[in-house]
Amino acid sequence: MTVDHRFDQFAKVRTFLANIAAPVHYLAALPVEIFSQLSGSLQSADDLQQRNADLRRKNLLLSARLQKTAALEAENLRLRDLLGSSGKLHDQILIAELIAIDLDPFKHQAVINKGSGDGVYKGQAVLDANAVMGQVIQVSPISATVLMITDASHALPVQVNRSGLRGIASGTGQLDQLQLHNLPLNSDIEVGDLLVTSGLGGRFPAGYPVGQVSRIEKPAGAPFLSVYARPSAHLERARELLLVIPRDNQSITAASLTQADNDAADNDMSPL
Numbered sequence: 001m002t003v004d005h006r007f008d009q010f011a012k013v014r015t016f017l018a019n020i021a022a023p024v025h026y027l028a029a030l031p032v033e034i035f036s037q038l039s040g041s042l043q044s045a046d047d048l049q050q051r052n053a054d055l056r057r058k059n060l061l062l063s064a065r066l067q068k069t070a071a072l073e074a075e076n077l078r079l080r081d082l083l084g085s086s087g088k089l090h091d092q093i094l095i096a097e098l099i100a101i102d103l104d105p106f107k108h109q110a111v112i113n114k115g116s117g118d119g120v121y122k123g124q125a126v127l128d129a130n131a132v133m134g135q136v137i138q139v140s141p142i143s144a145t146v147l148m149i150t151d152a153s154h155a156l157p158v159q160v161n162r163s164g165l166r167g168i169a170s171g172t173g174q175l176d177q178l179q180l181h182n183l184p185l186n187s188d189i190e191v192g193d194l195l196v197t198s199g200l201g202g203r204f205p206a207g208y209p210v211g212q213v214s215r216i217e218k219p220a221g222a223p224f225l226s227v228y229a230r231p232s233a234h235l236e237r238a239r240e241l242l243l244v245i246p247r248d249n250q251s252i253t254a255a256s257l258t259q260a261d262n263d264a265a266d267n268d269m270s271p272l
Contacts (some may be wrong), residue, residue, distance in 0.1 A: 003176050008263070011131055017065075018151070018207040025243070026085070028235035030259070032142065040183060040267040041125040041252060045070065050241065051147050051225070053115065053253075053258045056072065059140070061152055062200070073250040076213070077131050081129035081130075089145050090179065091244045092116060092244075092245040093243065093244055093245065093247075094118060094242070094243040094245065095240060095242060095243075096112040096114040096118075096144075096240070096241045096242075096243055097113050097239060097240055097241070098110050098111070098112055098113075098238065098239050098240075098241060099111050099112065099113045100142070102129070102196075103158060106173060107151060107171070108134075108147070108150050108154075108171065108235070109137075109145055109146065109147055109148065110133055110134075110145070110146045110148065110153035111143055111144070111146075112126075112143060112144050112145075112146055112241060112243075113142070114142075114143070114145060115139055115140050115142045115143045116140065116141050116144075117141045117142060117143070118135060118151075119122070119216060120139055120144045120243060121136065121139060122135075122136055122137065122138070122139050123135055124136040124204050124243050124244065124245070125197075125203065125205065125208070125243070125244040126146050126241050126243055127202045127208060127241065127242040127244060128233045128234055128240070128241055128242065129234075129238075129240075130209065130232050130233050130234060130266045131208065131209035131210055131231065131232030132149060132156070132197060132204060132208050132209065132210050132233060133146065133148060133149065133233045133235060133238065133241060134146045134147045134148040134149050134154065135147055135154075136201055136243070137205070141233075142168045142174060144214075146241070147237055148171070148175075149169070149171055149178065149210065149231060149233070149235075150172065150174060150175050150176075150177065150178065150231060150235060151171045151173070152170075152172065152173040152241040153171065154170065154171040155168050155169065155170040155171070156168070156169055156197065156201070156203065156204055156210070157169075157197065157199075157200040157201045158195040158196060158197060158198055158202070159173060159196060159197075159198040160168060160188070160189050160194070160195060160213075161193065161195070161196050162190075162193050162194070163188040163193075165183075165187055165188050165189055165190065165247060166198055166200070167180045167181070167182070167183055167227075168180065168181055169195060169210060170183070170209065171230060172228075175231075175235050176230055176231070177214075177228055177229070177230065177231075178195075178210070178211050178227070178228065178229045179227065179228055180195075180225075180227040180229065180254050181228075182224050183225045183227055184224060184225070185223070185224070185225060188247060189213060189216065189227060190213065190216070191211060191213050191214065191215065191216055192213060193212070193213045194209060194211075194212055194213075194232075195209075195210040195212065195213065195229055196208060196209055197210060201208065202245075202247050205246050206260045208244075209232045210229070210231070211229035211230055211231045212229060212230055213227060213228070213229050213231060214228050214229055215227070215228040216228075255260075
C-alpha cells in the first residue's frame with residue numbers, strides 16, 4: 001500500500017477492476033432507477049389525467065355559461081321584438097310565457113302562464129312578435145290553453161291586405177300551412193299576398209297579420225280555388241306571447257272574464 005501510495009504502481013490494476021465493476025454497479029442500481037422512473041411517470045400521468053379532468057369540467061362549465069348567455073341574448077331580442085310590437089298596437093296587451101305544449105301530434109295547443117287572475121278570458125286573441133298565433137279556449141285562475149291557428153279545428157276570418165278579398169283561413173294540422181276555402185276562381189288573390197284579420201266574428205281585432213299566400217291551385221272541374229298560406233307567427237319556437245285586450249271592448253272583456261271564471265270552476269283543465 002505504501003509503495004502504491006508513493007509510486008502509484010497499481011493504478012492500471014485499479015482501473016481494470018473499476019471497469020469490470022462498473023457494469024455490476026449499473027445492473028445493481030438499474031431496478032431502483034427503473035422503479036423511480038416508473039413512479040415519476042405514473043405520478044406525471046396521474047397529474048395529467050387530473051389536469052385533463054379539471055380542464056374538461058371547466059370547459060363544460062364555460063360551455064354551459066356560453067349557452068346560457070346565448071339563450072339570454074336570444075330572449076332579450078324576443079322581448080325587444082315584443083315590446084316593439086306592443087308599441088305598435090292600439091289595444092291593451094298582456095305579455096305571457098308558454099309553459100307547455102300538447103304532445104298529441106294532431107292537436108296544436110299550448111299552455112301559458114297567465115290566467116283569469118291576470119285578466120285572460122276565453123276567446124282572447126294571442127299573438128307573437130310577428131302575427132296572430134291563436135286564441136284562448138280554456139282558462140283557469142293561473143294558466144290558460146291556447147288553440148293555434150294551424151290546428152285542424154281552428155278557423156278565423158281573414159282578408160287579403162292588397163285587395164280586401166275576404167275569406168276563412170282554416171288550420172290544416174301542419175305548423176307551416178293554412179288553407180282558404182270557397183274562394184271563386186276569379187278571386188283577386190296572388191302568391192305573396194299578406195293575409196290579415198278581417199275583424200269579422202268578434203274574436204280577433206281587425207288588421208293583425210296572419211300569414212302569406214304560398215300556393216294557389218285551380219283543380220280541374222272544381223268551382224273554387226285551393227289557396228294555401230304560410231303563417232307569419234313563429235308557432236314552432238315562440239315562447240313569449242301577447243294577449244290582446246281591445247280598448248274599445250272593455251264591457252265585453254269584463255263579461256268574458258266572468259264567463260271564463262265560471263267555465264274554469266265548472267271544468268278543471270288537465271295539464272298537457
